[in-house]
Amino acid sequence: MTHHRRRAARRRDRTRRITPRTHWLLLSVFAVTLSTALLLQGYTHHMFGITSDAVTGVRGRSDMVPARVAHGGPVIAGAATSPHTARVRPRTIALTFDDGPDPTWTPRILEVLRRNHVHATFFVVGTQVVAHPELVRRIVADGHQIGIHTFTHPDLARLAPWQRSLELRETQLAVAGAAGVTTALLRPPYSSENGALDDADWSVLKQADAAGYVTVLSTQDAEDWQRPGARRILANATPHGHGGQVLLMHDAGGDRSQTVAALAALVPRLKAQGFRFATVSDAVGMAAPVQPAGLGDHLQGLALVRALQGGDRVVRLLGWLMYAAGAISVLRAAVVLTAARRHRRLRAGGPDRSWGPRVTEPVSVIVPAYNESAGIEAAVRSLLASDHPVEIIVVDDGSTDGTADLVEALGLPVRVIRRRNAGKPAALNSGLAAATCDLVVMVDGDTVFEPDTVRTIVQPFADPRVGAVSGNAKVVNRGGLLGRWQHIEYVVGFNLDRRLFDLAECMPTVPGAVGAFRRRALLDLGGVSDVTLAEDTDLTMALCRNGWRVVYEEGAKAWTEAPASLNALWRQRYRWCYGTLQAMWKHRGALVQRGAAGKLGRRGLIYLLLFQVLLPLLAPAVDIFALYGLVFLDPVRIIGLWLTFLLLQLLMGLYAFRLDGERPGPLWSLPLQQFVYRQLMYLVVIQSVFTAVSGSRLRWQRMERYGSLQPPVGAQPLPSDLTREEPPAASTPR
Structure with missing residues (x-):
């Protein structure tokens, strides 16, 4: 019996390894089928066509035409x-x-x-x-x-x-x-x-x-x-x-x-x-x-008629989808830019201007770390250089590269908690249990803060309705095309969206790289959940559904390492996208709720579904149809439409870079981004959706660290009464 169970377990393991690849076969079949249908449709509808009978060209020699035909009757056999x-x-x-x-x-x-x-x-x-x-x-x-x-x-x-x-x-x-x-x-x-x-x-x-x-x-x-x-x-x-x-x-x-x-x-x-x-x-x-x-000809004919009629319907559908996607994209650009401008006006006057009395109380900073030896020193020193009183808690989640030993060897006022490896949510919960301050900042081990980041990010807590604050994560390793593309995505995509979410009061994600929370709000939720791979998105949505307001503070800047290879980028975005899908499904009940939860559901979730799931799923078909248009339709029109959308993206990029105080130089790579980075991102979405639909469980995928982080120049630990202590036993707050 035991032998049979082992064999069954091995079969399940093989299934888990093989099944996720099935969707690439399905995607390939879809792409080939669609391409074939479009080629057939393009040939039959656009290669030739009915024109005037006068279009006959120049008549050639007629030496081979028999005289009895040239001067005979009109029916020739x-x-x-x-x-x-x-x-x-x-x-x-x-x-x-x-x-x-x-x-x-x-x-x-x-x-x-x-x-x-x-x-x-x-x-x-x-x-x-x-x-x-x-x-x-x-x-x-x-x-x-x-x-x-x-x-x-x-x-x-x-x-x-x-x-x-x-x-x-x-x-x-x-x-x-x-x-x-x-x-x-x-x-x-x-x-x-x-x-x-x-x-x-x-x-x-x-x-x-x-x-x-x-x-x-x-x-x-x-x-x-x-x-x-x-x-x-x-x-x-x-x-x-x-x-x-x-x-x-x-x-x-x-x-x-x-x-x-x-x-x-x-x-x-x-x-x-x-x-x-x-x-x-x-x-x-x-x-x-x-x-x-004959029966064979009739059946083949029926198949041909049905196939070509299906191709016609596909082309019409794709045409409508392209128009709809274009209209939605233009509408989104207009809404996002308008929201960003309004957000800037509302936030004008500095980080302490509109939330209420200045927040000066100390803050617990939790740093979950797993094999972060490449950047943990820079991260810790940047936190100690904060111009706001902080308690720093590094939670080593079973690292095998000596991360905890390295932090302890620095001799800095930092608490180190060692625990067996259990994942980031468990590490955050351990830090939350050990925290002594009412305000908590969570920061990844591959991220450094500027001296005013902590002070800036906690100011919105002067408003008692605010339960969490999203900071402004920036890419530190911007060298090469991949670094530039991610830098553009962070500034244009993530930050413009966060401004819109802030105004609409439906912020779906406080990034793990830089986020602040009320400790009691987290404890009311039972801490950080581990049921999704996007624990930051899951936590943020849970806070919104619990009635807390989540805001964006663009002045709270954090510098984080981005993946430096396509493989590493794939793994990171795959985890993000899959985790986001999990969180959206988990919190789908917000769609029918009222109050803050309803805003998250009917604004935030629908926005994510439309622009981060459905449109990327349509992207392969749109790309294939664009190639179809270049070959069979009006290539000038297709190229003109593409240039129009590229110009729209460029204008959004220029405005977003201006809002973030960034130089616009990297935007020269935006056209190239459409041919590599965009395809990679929609393939990530496709794989994530297939994985979610198949019910497969994606494991945590840690990103490779490159050691490109540096602490702020002249960073020195601030005087503090927060002394280093022996770590208590790890526990999960309830």
Whole structure:
């Protein structure tokens, strides 16, 4: 039994190791599927298209065109073997309509034909068949004949043989899927009479014949594509004499109201003159070219129609999503900038101006530390250099690099608590239990304070409603592109958002690098929870839901190390994002609460959901669609939109840097940020969401330290009655 349990445990371990990678396979499948759908949609809708029949190019040599074809009838068969043609019987008109079906004009033309009890032949375009399969079924049901006019309406003579085959085959499948029939009739786009054939056209006809098609040209062109007026179309369509004609008209490709009007007058007039109307096959006496489709062709056709219709819907959806995302992003920029300006006005006058009497009481500073030997000395010395009385408590959470020994060896008035490794929340709770002051500042072991940071960050506690204060975390290691990008993100993204959250009274996160709290507010919550990986976000949301106000004090600056490699950045942001998702789910009840909790739920949580979860999840699709636009749509417009958004981000960056007193030099790297950093961040969100949905438990991932922190110049310990003590037993406040 024990052996079976061990095997089951090993299987579970393997599952935990393998399962999180599944989402990358799903993402890859999604990206490939979407790209394929867009490529197919782009080819079928934007590579060619229906244009005027006058667009035929320069006619080439016609040495290869047999004389009996050049001077024969409009229906050509056996081009690849033994070419022969057929003429229309005298006093017979084969009405043909190209470029349809069209949802507006095809039904009107069908109605004219129905009223006059005549049948015609419709040469359909594959993309139009896919868009309006019901019209193809109606054409067949009304007794009319179907021919194909290629899939995307290109000049077949200018295509490679494989493209010609693709055009014909895909159109045939579309007709089979839409109406359950196949047809042997073909009219190449931009074709006219036999005498206009050149050698390139003849090669098309031979290839079409080898594929089983009979080519149908025209003998009389109504020239309705020029839209000269109904009277002129009527004149062009009226035969001279009694010879039979294949009459070319159009039921799509633009406004065909003149065609409809001319047709309504033409049919009765020619009937009165003794002409009869027939389909192409009846007019020349050929065997029925339209036959029921085989099961295979019908199923393949249905799949093609459904796939292309799905692609059309995806493109429309992505278009709407891009417009929506763009509008939301612009609205967000406007709101954030307006809030930042208002926040600056409200905070004008210095850190002691509006909260109430100056706060001078001593502060307990808790430093949770796990293997922080690279920067702990700089962090401690910076705290001792504070111009505010502080009690410093370093909680060593089972470090293996001698962090606690290093702090003790400094001989500074710092309390050191040693405990077995249990994670950051447990370390913070140990420090909270040992703290003797009513105000508590929490700072990471990779962070240094400026001399006035502690004094500045505690001033908002003059307002008894304030339970926590977020400081201004800044990146100290800004060298290289990655450092600059994170510096930009801290200044532009995090700090602008915090100003907005402050005004809206829905601050979701007091960062672990620099945050201040009322000790009793934390004790009322039972201390720092360890049920999420973003303990700072979880704690902040819990304070908001408990009725406390959380504010942002931009003057309380702390300098922290940022990840210096993509791998380290990935691990840090993965933990942040996953922990934030956990905290959002944990505090989802705030959405329906009132008061401070309701502000957090209906303002803060919705903001986070929209801009930190949903929009990043859409980012891969947006990027793929942008590439689609560059290839198939208007590249100038796409690039213009991208430059517009980049300019918007640049303006936000300039304003944010000005608010933070930063030089704008790093903003030159903002365009490059869109091609690497942005993709990394949305991949982090995707992995976090998949991990959360799968129910996997992400372990704590510690960031690598680089030793780039330095204490303030001339930092000296301040006189204090807070003497070093032996650490009490660690306990969790309740």
